[in-house]
Amino acid sequence: MAMQHLTRWFPILATIHSYNRQLLTQDLLAASIVTVLLIPQSLAYALLAGLPPEVGLYASIVPLLVYGLLGSSRTLSVGPVAVISLMSAAALGKVTASGEVDYLTAAAILALLSGGILTVLGILKLGFLANFLSHPVISGFITASALLIALNQVTQLLGLSVHGDTILELLPGLFEHLGGYNQLTLLVGLGVVLFLYLSRACAAKLLQRLGITADTANLLSKSAPAVAVLITVYFSYTFNLEAWGVALVGSVPSGLPQFSLPKLSVSLFETLALPALMIAIIGYVESISVAKTLAAKRRQRIDSNQELVALGFANVWAGFSGGFPVSGGFSRSVVNADAGAQTQFASLFAAIGIGFTALFLTSPLYFLPKATLAATIIVAVLSLVDFSILRKTWQFSKADFLAVAVTIFVTLLFGVESGVLCGVGASLLLFIWRASKPHIAEVGLIEGTEHFRNIDRHPVKTASEILTFRVDGRLMFSNISTLEERIYTRLAGNSKVKNIILMCSAVNEIDWSALEVLESINSILLNRGVRLHLSEVKGPVMDRLERSSFLQVLSGQVFLTQYQAFSSVSIVNDSAEST
Incomplete structure (x- = not known):
């Protein structure tokens, strides 16, 4: 020794x-x-x-x-x-x-x-x-x-x-x-x-x-x-x-x-x-x-x-x-x-x-x-x-x-x-500039697969009542406002959207400031009749979320995969429309 x-x-x-x-x-x-x-x-x-x-x-x-x-x-x-x-x-x-x-x-x-x-x-x-x-x-x-x-x-x-x-x-x-x-x-x-x-x-x-x-x-x-x-x-x-x-x-x-x-x-x-x-x-x-x-x-x-x-x-x-x-x-x-x-x-x-x-x-x-x-x-x-x-x-x-x-x-x-x-x-x-500007992509389903890709780069299937955003990077105090602005901008004048899914496969960390903003987004969306869902949340991130009250107030669900989230939400919306 x-x-x-x-x-x-x-x-x-x-x-x-x-x-x-x-x-x-x-x-x-x-x-x-x-x-x-x-x-x-x-x-x-x-x-x-x-x-x-x-x-x-x-x-x-x-x-x-x-x-x-x-x-x-x-x-x-x-x-x-x-x-x-x-x-x-x-x-x-x-x-x-x-x-x-x-x-x-x-x-x-x-x-x-x-x-x-x-x-x-x-x-x-x-x-x-x-x-x-x-x-x-x-x-x-x-x-x-x-x-x-x-x-x-x-x-x-x-x-x-x-x-x-x-x-x-x-x-x-x-x-x-x-x-x-x-x-x-x-x-x-x-x-x-x-x-x-x-x-x-x-x-x-x-x-x-x-x-x-x-x-x-x-x-x-x-x-x-x-x-x-x-x-x-x-x-x-x-x-x-x-x-x-x-x-x-x-x-x-x-x-x-x-x-x-x-x-x-x-x-x-x-x-x-x-x-x-x-x-x-x-x-x-x-x-x-x-x-x-x-x-x-x-x-x-x-x-x-x-x-x-x-x-x-x-x-x-x-x-x-x-x-x-x-x-x-x-x-x-x-x-x-x-x-x-x-x-x-x-x-x-x-x-x-x-x-x-x-x-x-x-x-x-x-x-x-x-x-x-x-x-x-x-x-x-x-x-x-x-x-x-x-x-x-x-x-x-x-x-x-x-x-x-x-x-x-x-x-x-x-x-x-x-x-x-x-x-x-x-x-x-x-x-600092790069940390404040994470890459946020709106994604859709590539038909015949269970993969989701950027709608601006690939021919994908989307649903008018669902918006899915993939955040590539940490969600923290320096960049959470970028995600918030992207969501509200995309919702502006679009009354068809009933569900928003955050695809978290590339999110390695969520700090307290970002969590507070997510809670605010969840509350505002709920008042507009829009539910917020999460998918593909990594284990360490999920551990932190479970130690907070966020999951109890989350209007939507947490899904294991993005495909599962997209399919489940689509079925629910189809059922609601037929009713």
């Missing part, structure tokens, strides 16, 4: 008893490849967040270790990611503008708050809350954020110092300073962009022609960012690019992160609480989406609540170790899975590899051009841009299209914080 409890909190323990040399070899190989990919990404995303490059390495060591111990995904790789880095930059820029707190401290506190929120949600088993954030809206937010990130990095590609959180700030600044761009910086940046795109398109095929297996060739092609770093560091050092005005990363201190508890003031907490909440939500949704996608391919299970705890503790320890908010990264997680990672030990080994780099291999990073990292970010984030979501949602649902379009528009014009708030608001409004 004790071991099961430990395994619940430390899923990695479930793999220990079956761990062998083969699994170790596969995990070590995956960790080596992920480490090579993580180094340039970590440096780049730290700069994107406005932090020194070594902070990116720190944020890729301890959080990766913590997630490896606590995470339920065997392949998710945690560390700095583009969208979270951009959101962090937006939040930290506002907090540190007054000079009351330094940037590094604010970044650590932001990670602590974000991690604390995720941990509390996980302990309270509230992972389901992420389901209320619609995926089209998230896709729209990520698309707009990716465009802002790419535009921000274009200024680095040109060797310009232009800053801004929105397209309205970045574009004018870019055009204003365009004449001062550095030609050699642009050449380096464009060269890296071209190299990375060609590597994606052609490297795997070229390596296969050289006799390398397809799987190995694909993995090697994904290490192109690390190759770009090595090449540009070599040229920068050999030809002294700094003397030509090419901005370099500069001195990167060697060593492992130092643990400390940042000083948290009440005012700083109040300022960072909302950005931390938004970072927590977006980070979790992105992580759980990647984790579930990769797990589904291997028929593995992901515990949503445990993921909240694991990601929460990863962020908390990112704050303690001088890092900034982290999340599960799509590209490196895919590389981790493709490289053959079998267990969470791959994450532990990758963290050790990055720690080794931070200790012994930071000196050459002095000569790394910032344009290289900018090009790496641009290529990475442009793969996240998905304008097809606009076309798809337009064709499928105009409401979803409007939510996506507004989220993109707000994010681009007003920044990522406003975009997240808009996305959350749009998702909730969509949920």
Whole structure:
């Protein structure tokens, strides 16, 4: 029992008893490849967040270790990611503008708050809350954020110092300073962009022609960012690019992160609480989406609540170790899975590899051009841009299209914080609107069968004295008025109707407000000489109705099947007419 409890909190323990040399070899190989990919990404995303490059390495060591111990995904790789880095930059820029707190401290506190929120949600088993954030809206937010990130990095590609959180700030600044761009910086940046795109398109095929297996060739092609770093560091050092005005990363201190508890003031907490909440939500949704996608391919299970705890503790320890908010990264997680990672030990080994780099291999990073990292970010984030979501949602649902379009528009014009708030608001409004508009179909009998279908979609048999409505969804306070209005509208000016049957086969729940309205409908219909019947009521719903007085005052009957209800009521009406 004790071991099961430990395994619940430390899923990695479930793999220990079956761990062998083969699994170790596969995990070590995956960790080596992920480490090579993580180094340039970590440096780049730290700069994107406005932090020194070594902070990116720190944020890729301890959080990766913590997630490896606590995470339920065997392949998710945690560390700095583009969208979270951009959101962090937006939040930290506002907090540190007054000079009351330094940037590094604010970044650590932001990670602590974000991690604390995720941990509390996980302990309270509230992972389901992420389901209320619609995926089209998230896709729209990520698309707009990716465009802002790419535009921000274009200024680095040109060797310009232009800053801004929105397209309205970045574009004018870019055009204003365009004449001062550095030609050699642009050449380096464009060269890296071209190299990375060609590597994606052609490297795997070229390596296969050289006799390398397809799987190995694909993995090697994904290490192109690390190759770009090595090449540009070599040229920068050999030809002294700094003397030509090419901005370099500069001195990167060697060593492992130092643990400390940042000083948290009440005012700083109040300022960072909302950005931390938004970072927590977006980070979790992105992580759980990647984790579930990769797990589904291997028929593995992901515990949503445990993921909240694991990601929460990863962020908390990112704050303690001088890092900034982290999340599960799509590209490196895919590389981790493709490289053959079998267990969470791959994450532990990758963290050790990055720690080794931070200790012994930071000196050459002095000569790394910032344009290289900018090009790496641009290529990475442009793969996240998905304008097809606009076309798809337009064709499928105009409401979803409007939510996506507004989220993109707000994010681009007003920044990522406003975009997240808009996305959350749009998702909730969509949920409320749909909950208030259940599908209600008037149904009739398909002749020769006992099946009832929508009269607007199928040739069906109806009776002038009977109306049957099928409600597809819960009957609750938010939507019962829609059913009430539909009934009264259909009865208006129709004196032939003597019976109304509510077909409840798709009704999973009736709340108290809806029950009170049903009682009112029953009373009003009875005064008009119309009886109300129910059919195909589900067991749990029937249990609730029996605990109320509704069935005692119901003017009609409750039938087991809709066919039985239609037949019985028709016979009664025929008898009454003949009498």
